[in-house]
Amino acid sequence: MKKFSLLLAIALLGCLVALSPVTANAQDDAQATFERTWYATCYTEKNEEKCYQQSKELLQKYPSSAYAKNATGIVQKFELNDAWTKFRAALETYYKGPDANKLEQLFSSGDNFLKIEPDQQNPYHLFALAQMALAGHSASLGQIYKNYDKVKGYAERAITEMSAVTSTPEKFKAEYPAMVDPLRDLVPANMNQFLAYQLIETKGDQDQAIAYLTKATQVKAKGNVGWKDANNYWLRANIYSGRYVELRAKYNALTDEEKTGDKGKELLKQVNEVIDKKLITDYARVVATATDPALKELRDEARKQFDGFWKYRTDAPDKAAEFLKAFDADPTVEGPAIPVKAETAATDMNAPAAPTGGANVKLSASGPGGAAPDAKGASTTKGKAAPAKKAAPKKKGRKG
Numbered sequence: 569m570k571k572f573s574l575l576l577a578i579a580l581l582g583c584l585v586a587l588s589p590v591t592a593n594a595q596d597d598a599q600a601t602f603e604r605t606w607y608a609t610c611y612t613e614k615n616e617e618k619c620y621q622q623s624k625e626l627l628q629k630y631p632s633s634a635y636a637k638n639a640t641g642i643v644q645k646f647e648l649n650d651a652w653t654k655f656r657a658a659l660e661t662y663y664k665g666p667d668a669n670k671l672e673q674l675f676s677s678g679d680n681f682l683k684i685e686p687d688q689q690n691p692y693h694l695f696a697l698a699q700m701a702l703a704g705h706s707a708s709l710g711q712i713y714k715n716y717d718k719v720k721g722y723a724e725r726a727i728t729e730m731s732a733v734t735s736t737p738e739k740f741k742a743e744y745p746a747m748v749d750p751l752r753d754l755v756p757a758n759m760n761q762f763l764a765y766q767l768i769e770t771k772g773d774q775d776q777a778i779a780y781l782t783k784a785t786q787v788k789a790k791g792n793v794g795w796k797d798a799n800n801y802w803l804r805a806n807i808y809s810g811r812y813v814e815l816r817a818k819y820n821a822l823t824d825e826e827k828t829g830d831k832g833k834e835l836l837k838q839v840n841e842v843i844d845k846k847l848i849t850d851y852a853r854v855v856a857t858a859t860d861p862a863l864k865e866l867r868d869e870a871r872k873q874f875d876g877f878w879k880y881r882t883d884a885p886d887k888a889a890e891f892l893k894a895f896d897a898d899p900t901v902e903g904p905a906i907p908v909k910a911e912t913a914a915t916d917m918n919a920p921a922a923p924t925g926g927a928n929v930k931l932s933a934s935g936p937g938g939a940a941p942d943a944k945g946a947s948t949t950k951g952k953a954a955p956a957k958k959a960a961p962k963k964k965g966r967k968g
Contacts, residue, residue: 599630606635607961610642620646638961651681655696662703668713674703675718688729691748698751701726705762708769709799709931716766723759730755753789760784761800774807785900792932795900798858798866799931805850805870808842815839840881840908848877849895849903856895862932869929883909 606626610619623639623646630636658677662670678700685693704719713719734740734752741749764780767773781804787794794800819827819835826832854870878888884907894904 599633602626602629603633603635606639610638611961616646635961648681648684651677651684652692652696655681659699659703666703666707666710666712668707671703671707671713675700675722689733691744694729694733694744694748694751697722697729698726698748698755701759701762702754705758708762709765711930716769719762720766723762726755727759753787753793757784757787757789757794757797761797761803764800764803768803768807774810778804778807792857792860795898796857797932798854798863798870801850801853801857801899802866802870802929802931805847805854805873808846808850809873812839812842812847815842843877843881844906844908848874848881848906851877852892852903853895853899855892856899858932860932866929866931878906881906881908883907 603626606619606622609615609622613619619642623642626633626639627636627643633639655674655677658670658674662674678696681696682693685696687693701719701722704713704722707713708716708719730751733744740752760780761784764777764784767777767780781800784797784800785795789795792798815835815838819832819839822832822835827836851870851874855867855874858864858867858870874892875888878891879885882888887907891904891906895901
């Protein structure tokens with residue numbers, strides 16, 4: 569019995585040795601057959617969807633294949649282009665009828681694209697990030713989106729990344745396509761405006777909000793961007809209006825004796841400084857920049873506030889038009905001197921009340937910062953669109 573078992577074991581071992589090469593050849597044949605099918609799909613039939621699926625399968629089944637590098641490139645390019653196409657579709661859908669749900673879909677598709685294309689100097693990466701931030705800006709000012717922290721994240725990233733590539737203007741102009749050029753001004757102007765708006769809405773640091781708005785007005789771009797954007801001056805005037813209300817309340821709380829004394833005179837001086845140096849000039853800037861018919865309500869309210877403070881501080885109604893005109897060409901100028909009337913100690917302040925209609929005035933919510941580029945593929949190289957097809961690899965000399 570033992571002799572029989574030993575002979576049987578030897579016989580089975582011989583079979584295994586004999587079968588091993590046959591199994592290996594079968595595996596080689598299967599890989600070779602799959603590679604031929606993959607090659608035909610990708611470079612003869614040029615079926616992109618099927619090629620993508622087969623490339624993933626090739627990498628999963630045969631990671632050491634001689635075609636693995638080509639398959640990897642195909643998978644990466646397909647996923648990049650697919651993410652870009654979905655982002656552009658979400659961007660177009662959002663601006664056809666903006667709402668919070670469409671904005672979230674835009675953010676989601678944009679985040680996915682940025683994950684696949686993380687190169688911060690890539691023009692398509694910059695375009696996607698900037699458009700997400702700009703959409704968040706317009707939705708926030710339009711009061712259709714309230715997640716200010718989320719928009720703030722995109723805004724700060726967009727400012728940082730755009731600043732990095734525009735710091736050398738000659739290089740930026742030479743290397744970046746036209747689709748990114750409008751964003752060079754839109755991003756710093758509108759994102760600084762949003763950061764100020766976010767602080768105003770959340771009752772954050774108002775001095776920082778003023779600094780953001782002032783930085784936005786330093787962008788001297790074409791159209792109603794930066795220095796010609798009425799929103800900047802309206803928002804800043806609203807902050808100063810709040811300070812004016814506080815100072816006026818302190819003055820009115822004084823006794824008649826205190827109002828005519830040093831304490832009252834000092835408070836009255838502070839009140840008048842806010843009116844002269846802040847409110848009158850910023851309301852005049854709104855009047856100068858809110859020339860679009862869509863901003864009539866904003867312009868009318870600013871003119872109403874300007875007229876009230878001008879009447880309180882001057883005896884020169886005939887000079888108001890000349891003062892307003894001084895801001896037409898450049899709203900950032902300091903402006904001419906205000907012909908204030910002589911100071912008199914008063915027990916009752918007859919200054920205008922705080923703006924009553926200002927809180928309900930709609931701000932201008934700008935549209936997309938430039939049309940989406942007409943490109944089929946997202947770029948993985950600076951300024952150049954990805955090619956539609958890669959050259960076919962040479963067929964390997966595999967048998968079978």
